[in-house]
Amino acid sequence: xxxxxxxxxxxxxxxxxxxxxxxxxxxxxxxxxxxxxxxxxxxxxxxxxxxxxxxxxxxxxxxxxxxxxxxxxxxxxxxxxxxxxxxxxxxxxxxxxxxxxxxxxxxxxxxxxxxxxxxxxxxxxxxxxxxxxxxxxxxxxxxxxxxxxxxxxxxxxxxxxxxxxxxxxxxxxxxxxxxxxx
Amino acid sequence: xxxxxxxxxxxxxxxxxxxxxxxxxxxxxxxxxxxxxxxxxxxxxxxxxxxxxxxxxxxxxxxxxxxxxxxxxxxxxxxxxxxxxxxxxxxxxxxxxxxxxxxxxxxxxxxxxxxxxxxxxxxxxxxxxxxxxxxxxxxxxxxxxxxxxxxxxxxxxxxxxxxxxxxxxxxxxxxxxxxxxx
Numbered sequence: 627x628x629x630x631x632x633x634x635x636x637x638x639x640x641x642x643x644x645x646x647x648x649x650x651x652x653x654x655x656x657x658x659x660x661x662x663x664x665x666x667x668x669x670x671x672x673x674x675x676x677x678x679x680x681x682x683x684x685x686x687x688x689x690x691x692x693x694x695x696x697x698x699x700x701x702x703x704x705x706x707x708x709x710x711x712x713x714x715x716x717x718x719x720x721x722x723x724x725x726x727x728x729x730x731x732x733x734x735x736x737x738x739x740x741x742x743x744x745x746x747x748x749x750x751x752x753x754x755x756x757x758x759x760x761x762x763x764x765x766x767x768x769x770x771x772x773x774x775x776x777x778x779x780x781x782x783x784x785x786x787x788x789x790x791x792x793x794x795x796x797x798x799x800x801x802x803x804x805x806x807x808x
Numbered sequence: 809x810x811x812x813x814x815x816x817x818x819x820x821x822x823x824x825x826x827x828x829x830x831x832x833x834x835x836x837x838x839x840x841x842x843x844x845x846x847x848x849x850x851x852x853x854x855x856x857x858x859x860x861x862x863x864x865x866x867x868x869x870x871x872x873x874x875x876x877x878x879x880x881x882x883x884x885x886x887x888x889x890x891x892x893x894x895x896x897x898x899x900x901x902x903x904x905x906x907x908x909x910x911x912x913x914x915x916x917x918x919x920x921x922x923x924x925x926x927x928x929x930x931x932x933x934x935x936x937x938x939x940x941x942x943x944x945x946x947x948x949x950x951x952x953x954x955x956x957x958x959x960x961x962x963x964x965x966x967x968x969x970x971x972x973x974x975x976x977x978x979x980x981x982x983x984x985x986x987x988x989x990x
Binding site (some may be wrong): 657659660685686734735737738739740745747748774776777778780781782783785786788789790802805 | 840841842868916917918919921922927929930932956958959960962963965966968970971972981984987
């Protein structure tokens with residue numbers, strides 16, 4: 627069934643994708659973003675440059691896909707029965723992720739290469755946040771809107787990771803949750 | 809006095825700096841960041857590439873200087889006598905600036921080229937914020953700390969500009985100030 631080969635899990639296509647994603651993350655952790663090019667990525671992944679050009683078209687496309695995958699599904703949404711505790715655990719997990727220099731390097735490269743409009747670097751963070759708020763409402767509790775929560779919780783985490791050199795201590799993260807829920 | 813030439817305001821050095829900064833902003837508004845190189849910037853500014861290499865060393869250095877200058881001293885800190893009104897006016901000015909695609913292009917390029925640690929894209933925003941909060945305290949009023957204010961006001965503005973495609977309406981900005989001061 628040649629027509630389904632390209633999407634079969636574990637097939638050649640999936641292996642190429644995994645190798646290329648891995649090469650991107652490795653190269654970005656070793657080099658400044660401007661030195662990471664499609665031919666270099668292809669060489670590291672052990673695939674022909676033409677394969678990479680044909681499949682992803684541009685470095686921006688590839689970085690966007692890596693970022694989407696990197697920032698999605700990686701963090702388990704907690705379900706402790708308490709909104710405050712869920713938000714604290716989740717936000718501390720996000721802050722730990724954003725404290726990793728390799729994560730920041732991928733974000734910087736993705737932001738730098740993207741033309742305009744949005745960025746894959748938030749992945750499904752808004753959906754994860756919304757799930758916790760919605761669960762609280764379904765329990766009959768009160769919860770802020772997802773936009774308010776993103777402004778109060780997600781924004782400071784990403785801002786601090788990108789624009790400052792300050793560490794993200796758990797105490798600071800809990801303070802953000804406290805301000806949101808007060 | 810040849811030894812003072814390089815810092816004399818209005819001298820050749822200042823003209824070169826202005827031309828190069830202008831060239832960076834122009835080129836970034838016309839091209840994807842990865843296409844903007846030091847030789848291209850030198851050509852647009854009408855200066856020899858060696859001059860640019862000697863003075864700034866790298867594209868990252870140059871972009872960082874342009875961003876620092878671009879995000880500093882551009883917005884007048886208001887002094888209305890009311891902290892809430894000052895913060896609203898200032899934050900709306902910041903949001904207007906961050907709504908400009910050229911501003912976002914410069915931010916993306918600067919973030920993309922920077923190695924790690926902080927970013928010049930906030931310029932003196934923290935100092936401006938601190939000045940308004942300090943003034944309120946010196947009037948005998950109460951004001952949140954600058955870190956709390958940066959988390960609640962600056963972060964959402966920069967996050968929305970970089971990571972989302974949502975517009976920054978004045979009503980939303982006023983809501984951020986309301987949440988900070990409640």
